[in-house]
Amino acid sequence: MSASPENAPRPQTPATAIPALPMADAAPAVPFIEIEALRAEQFIPAAKEALGAMIAEQGRDKLTRPIFNWAGRNSLFPLHWGLACCAIEFAAAFGARWDAERFGVVPRSSPRQCDLMIVNGTVTWKVAHKLVTLYEQMPEPKWVIAMGNCATGGGPFRTAYSVVPGVDKLVPVDLYIAGCPPRPEAMLDGILKLEQLIRERKE
Numbered sequence: 001m002s003a004s005p006e007n008a009p010r011p012q013t014p015a016t017a018i019p020a021l022p023m024a025d026a027a028p029a030v031p032f033i034e035i036e037a038l039r040a041e042q043f044i045p046a047a048k049e050a051l052g053a054m055i056a057e058q059g060r061d062k063l064t065r066p067i068f069n070w071a072g073r074n075s076l077f078p079l080h081w082g083l084a085c086c087a088i089e090f091a092a093a094f095g096a097r098w099d100a101e102r103f104g105v106v107p108r109s110s111p112r113q114c115d116l117m118i119v120n121g122t123v124t125w126k127v128a129h130k131l132v133t134l135y136e137q138m139p140e141p142k143w144v145i146a147m148g149n150c151a152t153g154g155g156p157f158r159t160a161y162s163v164v165p166g167v168d169k170l171v172p173v174d175l176y177i178a179g180c181p182p183r184p185e186a187m188l189d190g191i192l193k194l195e196q197l198i199r200e201r202k203e
């Protein structure tokens with residue numbers, strides 16, 4: 001009986017040797033003396049330079065920081081917005097009669113250029129998230145004045161389902177101005193009191 005082509009033994013393929021991977025060259029040991037020389041030549045001068053720059057910067061900051069703080073607290077930029085009738089008094093304070101800008105108080109329309117939020121009217125739950133968004137968009141350091149009875153505690157509408165009973169439920173308030181509405185003189189007085197508060201807090 002002859003073997004069928006299927007059953008015929010297959011020719012053995014010669015085993016091929018897997019070429020050995022070249023071994024990574026072992027890093028030559030750096031003599032200790034060279035490390036010391038490198039340290040003395042490069043690391044120590046660089047560290048000295050960085051330390052000197054840091055001390056100079058801290059010194060500059062110590063000298064200039066009080067000047068920046070003084071300039072900042074004497075030029076508060078309130079957000080240019082209005083919520084209700086108190087906003088009319090807010091607007092009047094910037095007119096020719098009271099001229100709030102002589103205190104360096106300049107309303108800005110972008111919250112990113114403001115450091116003071118004057119909440120001047122009734123805050124409803126509908127507008128609450130927008131108020132918080134505007135506050136979050138203001139850069140630090142920032143302050144909040146609750147102007148009038150509505151912003152302070154809901155005012156005549158504090159029992160209404162739609163009114164926030166005080167804006168301190170939403171954002172941290174630094175100063176309250178009483179009145180319904182407070183007159184522009186009261187708003188200016190509030191701003192001067194806030195400047196005093198900032199000075200006392202050393203912010």
Ligand code: SF4
Pocket residue numbers: 084085086087120121122148149150151155156179180181182
């Ligand atoms: S406190 Fe009085 S004036 Fe001011 S928003 Fe409320 S109701 Fe209007």
